Amino acid sequence: MAAQTPTPEFVQDKAQSRLSDLWTKEDYWAIWLGLALVIISLVLFVGSKGEYAAKLDKANAVIKAEAARAPFKTIAYYDAVNSKGKLRAIDSPAGKAISAFIKSPNRWSGSPMAAFYMSKEQADAKNAAGKAKAESTAKAAKAALAAAQAAEKAAEAANFKDDTLNKAAGKAIEGWLAASKSASSAAAAASAKPYNLLPNLLLFMLVTGVFFGIGAVFMGIPLPKFFVGFIGLFVVMLIAFTLGNETTMRKWGVGSEAWAIILGMLIANTVGTPEFIKKALQTEYFIKTGLVLLGASILIDKILAIGTPGIFVAWVVTPIVLVCTFIFGQKVLKIESKTLNIVISADMSVCGTSAAIATAAASRAKKEELTLAIGISLAFTAIMMIVMPAFIKAVGMDPILGGAWMGGTIDATGAVAAAGAMLGPKALYVAATIKMIQNVLIGVTAFCVAVYWCAKVDCVEGQKVSAMEIWHRFPKFVIGFLAMSVLFSVISGSFGNDLAKITIDNGALRMLDPLRSWFFALAFTSIGLATNFRELAPYLKGGKPLILYVCGQSFNLILTLAMAYLMFFVVFPDITKTI
Secondary structure (H helix, E strand, O other): OOOOOOOHHHHHHHHHHHHHHHHHOHHHHHHHHHHHHHHHHHHHOHHHOHHHHHHHHHHHHHHHHHHHHOOOOOHHHHHHHHHHHOOOHHHOHHHHHHHHHOOOOOOEOOOHHHHOEEOHHHHHHHHHHHHHHHHHHHHHHHHHHHHHHHHHHHHHHOOOOOHHHHHHHHHHHHHHHHHHHHHHHHHHHOOOOOEEOHHHHHHHHHHHHHHHHHHHHHOOOOHHHHHHHHHHHHHHHHHHHHHHOEHHHHHOOOOHHHHHHHHHHHHHOOOOOOHHHHOOOOHHHHHHHHHHHHHOOOOHHHHHHOOHHHHHHHHOHHHHHHHHHHHHHHHHOOOOOHHHHHHHHHHHHHHOHHHHHHHHHHHOOOHHHHHHHHHHHHHHHHHHHHHHHHHHHHHOOOHHHHHHHHHHHOOOHHHHHHHHHOOOHHHHHHHHHHHHHHHOHHHHHHHHHHHHHHHHHOOOOOOOOOHHHHHHHOOOHHHHHHHHHHHHHHHHHHHOHHHHHHHHHHHHHHHHHHHHHHHHHHHHHHHHHOOOHHHHHHHHHHHHHHHHHHHHHHHHHHHHHHHHHHHHHHHOHHHHHHO
C-alpha cells in the first residue's frame, strides 16, 4: 500500500504549530526572559564603560611609570593597583539598588532571623566586639606605611642603585601590604550596618512572579493560579535558602539547593504539596532560564587564559567518562532505563544539574529519573567539596594540580569555587576555570545525546533519521546558553582585561549570577515539592543508580587526576609556572 502524502492543510498546521513554539514552549521562554535580563544588564553596566576608561588610563599610567622608575613595586604602584580594584560597575547607584533588590538571605548562626534583619543595637553590639582589633590593626597599618615610605625614600635617595636599600624597601612595602590587608579585614568585621531584607524580598517575590507569569500565560497556565502558587513556592524556597545559609550547613556543603529538595520532599511526602502550589511547579522553566544566564559567565578569553592543559582536562576526560559510564550502566549493571543511565552519566561527568537538565530534555527522560540523578549528585557534591580539599592538603598535593582535579570532578560550579578557595587563590582560579571550560560541554552533550537517541534508541526500523527530528528533540534553551556565552565573550574581548573586569565581571555578572541562583533555587524547590518517594522507588531497584554514580565518579577521579598531572606538570610545565 502506498504511503499517504500529507495534505497541504496538514503541513500548514504542523508548520504553524512549530512556529507557535516560539511563544508556547518553556525552552523559548527561557531564552526570551534570559535575553531580557541580559539586555538590562548590558544597558546598566556595560553602557557606562566610558566613565571608567579615563580612571583606568590614569591608574595604568602611574603603574607603568612606577614600574620603570624603581626595581621594585613602589607604594604609588600599589596605590594605583588598588584604585583600579575599587572600580566596579556594580557600585554605581543603579548597581547598588539592584544588588539590594536581588539580595538573598544573609549567612547566620544562632537565630534564623539574622538572615533577614539586624537592628541598630545588634549592629552596634557586633561592631563593639571587633572595634579594638580594628583600631589596633589600623594603627599597625599606619606604622607599616610610615616604615615603607621611609625605606622607599632611602632607596630613591640612592637612585635605586643600592641593592641592599632596594631589598629593604621591597620588604617594608610587603609588610605594609600585609598590615593593610589585616586592617581592612578587621575594619570590615567591625562595620556591620542595620538591615531589613523583608520588604525587598516581598517586592522581589512579586516582581519575579509576574516575570515568570508572563511566559506561563502563553504556555496555557492562568496567571492568577500561577501567581498564587508562585507565592507558596517562593516561601518554601526562602526557608530552604535560610537553612542553607546557616554557617554550619555551609561549612559542610549542605547548601540551599540540597535544602530546597529535602524540604520540598518532606512536604510532598508528609502533609502533601498543597494544590494551589502545583500550578507553579515549573521546574524546567525556572532552571532553563537560569542556564541561559549561566552562558553569560562562560567567557572564551578566560578559557584560553589557562591554555591547553585545562582544555585537555575538561574536554578530553569528560566525554571519555560519560561514554564509559553509560556503557558500564548498560552492559555491566544492566540498567533497564537508558534515559536514567544517560542522565546520571552526564550529571556525574559533565557539570552536575545543568548537564542533567539538558540531557534529560534531549533524551526525554522522566521527571523521576531527573530528580533521582540530581539528588544523588547533590549528596555526593556536598561530600566531595569537603573531603577533596582535606585530602589534597593531607597528602601535600600541589594547589594547581588539586584545583584542576576538583574542577574536573566536583559537579556544581559553586561547590567547585568553595572547595578551590580552601586551597588558596591559585587552586580557586584553576578549579573555577576548568569547571567553566567543562560547562561549555552542556550544549555539545545535549546535541550528541539528541542525535544518538534519534538514531539508536528511539529510531523506527527502516526510517532514516531526519535533521528535523533531531532539531525537535534538541533542547532549544541551549541555543540561548551558547548565544550568551558568545555575546559576552565578544564584549569582554573587545574591552580588554581591565574594562571587562569592571563592567562584566564586577558589573553585569554581579546582577545575572545572583538571579541565576534564585532561579535554580526555585527549580530545586519545585523538584522537591513534585517528588513522591513511591514514584522514585522503582528507579532505585537494586541500588543500581547509586552504584553507577559511584563507579563512574571513581573512574572520573582517577582519569582526571592523571590527565591534570600529565598536562600541567609533564606536557605544559611552562604554562603552569605562569599561573
